[in-house]
Amino acid sequence: MSPRKAAILRDGGGDRSLREHLIATAERMISEQGTVGLTVRGIARAAGVADGVLYNHLADKEELLAHALRAHVRTIERGLGELPEPGAGTVEANLRAHIAYGLALHQAILPALAGLIAQPKVLARFTELAEGGTDWRDRLIGYLRAERDLGRVASDAQVDAAAAMIVGVCHETVLSMLFHGAAAPALPPVPPPAIDDLVKAVLHGIGR
Template sequence: MAVMSPRKAAAQRDGQSLHDLLVETAQKMIATHGTTGMTVREIARLAGVADGVLYNHFSDKEELVARALLEHVRTTEAELGELPVAGEGTLTGNLRRHVEFGLALHKALVPAFSGLVGQPKVLERFAEISERSGYWRDRLVAYLEAERTLGRLRVESEVDATAAMLVGYCHASVLTTLFPHTAPLDPPPVNAVVAAALHGIAPPDAEGDTEA
């Protein structure tokens, strides 16, 4: 009679499937050590199951890592708290919250994704299973669109471009800390970036001089 491992037995007692146990184990590995060097053997060892069990629940290692990565994104976002609601609070305070959320999110996730640069299949699987509507950038665009609809932003406001600039700021700020030798950049403070996004850099009477 086969002896069940303690982790497997505990998972079944708690009603957790082996599928979920493996995803949870891989997600914790990503949160602690990143994605570089993850192996099926190490995931199975930490989950307390045989190596071959993985292939009973996933088509391959890439699917497991992709699902663990998605769970890591969801867990990280949940830990960062709620984002502002359009029409409530101030535009400055709400945008500052969005940018601070984005900075914290990038700081937690960029290392995990950067470790997968040489594993495009994992990134392809992640794109297939993730819900685009849940991405922070899309939530930022939706927030700005809602504020524009409410009249708290100008009707001609370029919300997509504004979101792209704010997301780019988060990217640059985090990448600078990860790779200081390749990008010697001193990012401006969040308040300055929010002010630039809200008010622009040209005086009101110069708006007609800009090119279409």
Template structure:
């Protein structure tokens, strides 16, 4: 017998699978992932607990899809990333870092709640398929190097790792610190200026 349809879907076009992902995504955005249970998601979605297993192998698969949807929602509200060869490398990297900081500030709380759930993180990694902000940043730097706007001996992956580290350090410090920071967080512009001294010729 087919699972009963949630009341929220009776007059809509979404599938029950999409409804469950949307519900879990909303709960993650509102409360994070810590303590999020199948029962809580099912109740919020208006379905019986066991219905989830008609559409997902396990809780980990559902949460991984909800995390990806959460990131897509957050990124959809941010400014588009600049294309290689447009504006200046400095202006473009400034835009990339500002985008990355806003993205990480919105999504890192959800990932912190998954520190003891490596299976969810593994499923999420399988779903992303190289389409995360870091991958876009590395690809952008690779393209600028091909265009000759970054020196041939530069290492785009290392530069990307430095900028990702800035995002992690800045956001995690805000989340975990209960006292004022001893030193001021560097500005986006100062970070980019420092990174560029090692990858382009002025």
């Protein structure tokens, strides 16, 4: 490690490696300005290192952004609080909490996703970094399966399909704003009656 790099980490990086420092810097920039116009040079300067240092610790810009975006999502999720545990409260209330969580999560990551539509390699690597069972969608499916095992929903309930319906609504609600050119702060909150209607459709269906 060069003296300059060592100084950067001594001045505030703690035990963090230079690779972790670069990812943390990129994550901070994503949270502050999104991903539009984010460059290796800009990240390197914000990190206080030479432009080419990145390639000594990461394969390329796509890998850096994928890790930074994954870290950004984890930071957002920590700020959203805990999701309800199976068996606690009511299924209806718990589904409302999951839906509100999903909507807030998607709205918060919209600025980052907006700048990556034209960078499919970053999105592909971001997906590859997912740890099984930790994403909100996986946790929603796990919650519904646990409630089914507890007998609080029907024993033959198609919980994967129910989860897909909820995730689809969250995607449609938030990502449709992207195609209209709206920024995340402009996204209007989903009214509670709309969430209630979704919960009813999931739990009771639409058949006669």
